[in-house]
Amino acid sequence: AQKITQTQPGMFVQEKEAVTLDCTYDTSDPSYGLFWYKQPSSGEMIFLIYQGSYDQQNATEGRYSLNFQKARKSANLVISASQLGDSAMYFCAMRPTHTGGFKTIFGAGTRLFVKA
Amino acid sequence: GAVVSQHPSWVICKSGTSVKIECRSLDFQATTMFWYRQFPKQSLMLMATSNEGSKATYEQGVEKDKFLINHASLTLSTLTVTSAHPEDSSFYICSARDPGQGDEKLFFGSGTQLSVL
Numbered sequence: 001a002q003k004i005t006q007t008q009p010g011m012f013v014q015e016k017e018a019v020t021l022d023c024t025y026d027t028s029d030p031s032y033g034l035f036w037y038k039q040p041s042s043g044e045m046i047f048l049i050y051q052g053s054y055d056q057q058n059a060t061e062g063r064y065s066l067n068f069q070k071a072r073k074s075a076n077l078v079i080s081a082s083q084l085g086d087s088a089m090y091f092c093a094m095r096p097t098h099t100g101g102f103k104t105i106f107g108a109g110t111r112l113f114v115k116a
Numbered sequence: 117g118a119v120v121s122q123h124p125s126w127v128i129c130k131s132g133t134s135v136k137i138e139c140r141s142l143d144f145q146a147t148t149m150f151w152y153r154q155f156p157k158q159s160l161m162l163m164a165t166s167n168e169g170s171k172a173t174y175e176q177g178v179e180k181d182k183f184l185i186n187h188a189s190l191t192l193s194t195l196t197v198t199s200a201h202p203e204d205s206s207f208y209i210c211s212a213r214d215p216g217q218g219d220e221k222l223f224f225g226s227g228t229q230l231s232v233l
Contacts, residue, residue, distance in 0.1 A: 033220045043207060045160075045224035091159065095220055102148055102213060104222055106160045 002027045004092050004107035012113045013082045020067070021077040021110045023092030031097035034075040035104070036066065039089040048090075051075060053097075079112075087114045118144045118214040122225025129200055130233055137195045137228045139210030145190035146212035150222065151183075154207040163208075166193040200232045 003026040013019035025034065036048040051059045051066045059066045067076040079086055089111050095104040119142040129135050139149055147168045152160040164185050165173040172185035182204075184196040193212075197204050209227040213220065 035221055037224075043209070043227040043229070045209065045211070045222075045227075047221045047223070050221055097220075102220075103150070103162060103165060104211075105162065106152075108159045 002029075002094065002096055002105050004094050004105055006092055006107035006110050008110045009108075010111045010113065012115060013079075014115050015084060016081055018078060018080045019082055019112065021079070021090050021092075021112065023075045023077065023107060025073050025075060025092070025094050027094065027096050029096035029098050033095045033097065034066070034068070035093040035095070036064070036075075036077045037091045037093060037106075038086075039091060039109075041088070045091075049077065082114045084114050084116060087112055118142075118212070118217065118223045120146075120210065120212050120223045120225045122210050122228060124228055125226060126229040126231070128231045128233065131201055132199055135197045135200055135230060137197075137208055137210070137230075139193045139195070139212070139225050141191045141212050141214075141223075144212075144214040144216060146193075147190060147215070149187060149193040149210055149212045151185060151193075151195050152209050152211065154209060154227075156207075160209065163195075168193075197230065200230070202232045205230055205232045 005024045032053045034051045038046040049061045049064045051068045063080045065078045089109045091109045092107040121140045149166040151163045163178045166185045166187040168187045174180045187193040210225045211222040
C-alpha cells in the first residue's frame with residue numbers, strides 16, 4: 001500500500017530562520033516521485049519541489065530543498081530564510097511510477113506559521 | 117508553467133440540485149486529469165482519475181453515480197455532483213499532468229468551494 005505520513009500538524013518558525021517539515025512515505029514500487037506543494041489560504045496548490053527516487057542528489061529550488069533519505073523513506077522539506085508569505089499548509093505527496101496509473105497521493109499536511 | 121483553469125470558484129446550491137464543475141488545461145493537452153476532494157483542514161483525497169475518451173476510474177468508496185465525470189476532450193474534464201446534499205459540501209480541486217514536462221508534477225486548478233444548503 002502507498003502511504004504518506006506527515007507527523008507535524010503545525011509548526012512555528014521565526015522569520016529569516018530555516019525550518020524542516022517532515023515527511024515519510026511507504027511504497028512497494030521501486031520507482032516513484034516525491035513532491036511538496038504549498039496551499040495558502042486561498043486554496044490553490046502551488047508546486048514547490050520534486051525528487052525522483054533514482055535521483056542521486058537532493059533537489060533544490062531556490063529557498064526550498066528536499067532532504068531525501070531513501071533508506072529511511074523520508075523526504076523532508078527544508079525552507080531556508082523563512083518569510084511571512086511562507087505561512088501556509090504544506091503537503092508532501094508521492095506518485096509511484098509503475099503502479100497506480102499516475103495517481104498522486106498526499107499526506108495530511110503541516111501548517112506552517114512564520115512569526116515576525 | 118502549465119495552467120489549469122477551474123470554474124466556478126465557489127457555488128452555493130439547494131439540496132437535490134446538480135452542480136457541474138469544469139477543469140480546463142489551457143496550454144497543454146491532458147489525457148488524464150484527477151479530481152480531489154478536500155474537507156476543511158484535511159488533506160486532498162483522490163476521488164477519481166478522468167481519462168480522455170473513456171470512463172473515469174473511481175477510488176474505492178466514491179459513488180460513480182453521484183460524482184459524474186466526463187472527459188470529452190484533451191483539454192476539458194467536468195465533475196457533476198448529482199442530487200447534491202449538505203454532506204457533499206466540500207472543496208473540490210482538479211489537477212492534470214503535462215506530458216511535455218518530465219518531472220511528473222501535477223498542475224492544479226484553483227479549486228471549487230461547494231456549499232449545499
